[in-house]
Amino acid sequence: MLDDTDRRILRHLQADPSQSNSTLADLCGLSQASCWRRIERMEAEGVILGQEAVIDWQALGYTVEVSLRITLDKTQPRAFDEFLAAARELPEVLEIQTFIGRVDTRLWVIARDMAHYQQIYRTQILTLPHISDIEPLMHVARLKSNEALPL
Structure with missing residues (x-):
């Protein structure tokens, strides 16, 4: 079950998945270790499926x-x-x-x-x-x- 802190982590992670764990922890009011443990747990539970680069296929010539x-x-x-x-x-x-x-x-x-x-x-x-x-x-x-x- 996700709590408010997990949801806060997910909100900030969605907004900028490239941010460091340190920045994310600061934004969520957590220690770096606590933030990292929560992220690892959500990955293990399948809540976070991964991170990916979003490529603009039109910029690559697909119109x-x-x-x-x-x-x-x-x-x-x-x-x-x-x-x-x-x-x-x-x-x-x-x-x-x-x-x-x-x-x-x-x-x-x-x-x-x-x-x-x-x-x-x-x-x-x-x-x-x-x-x-x-x-x-x-x-x-x-x-x-x-x-x-x-x-």
Whole structure:
């Protein structure tokens, strides 16, 4: 169970994960050792999953973003497993979500330009197993993007 001090640590860690343990401890009113023990405990409990660099893929030349809503042929017993295993191998697929309902999965795909997207779509996406229907949604604008939790 998290207490108020744990939540305070998480709030400050979300705001700036690169800050030193010393700075974080000062911000949270803790000793460095106590702060470090709490962070280690939250990592061991799976509350903190890790830290990562967030890279602006547009700065690297990827200008096209497409969400593909995919319905699978559910008459095949291993359709989900085989589709997901193959989709995970595509480097341009940044995210895979599964759903219960008419749409089974959503792939979030990036490409350098429309020609590159067309190539990915034709040679990689359409060759994924067990697709019965696919609906591409072209991304227009990101109005809100926030990974931080309201702690």
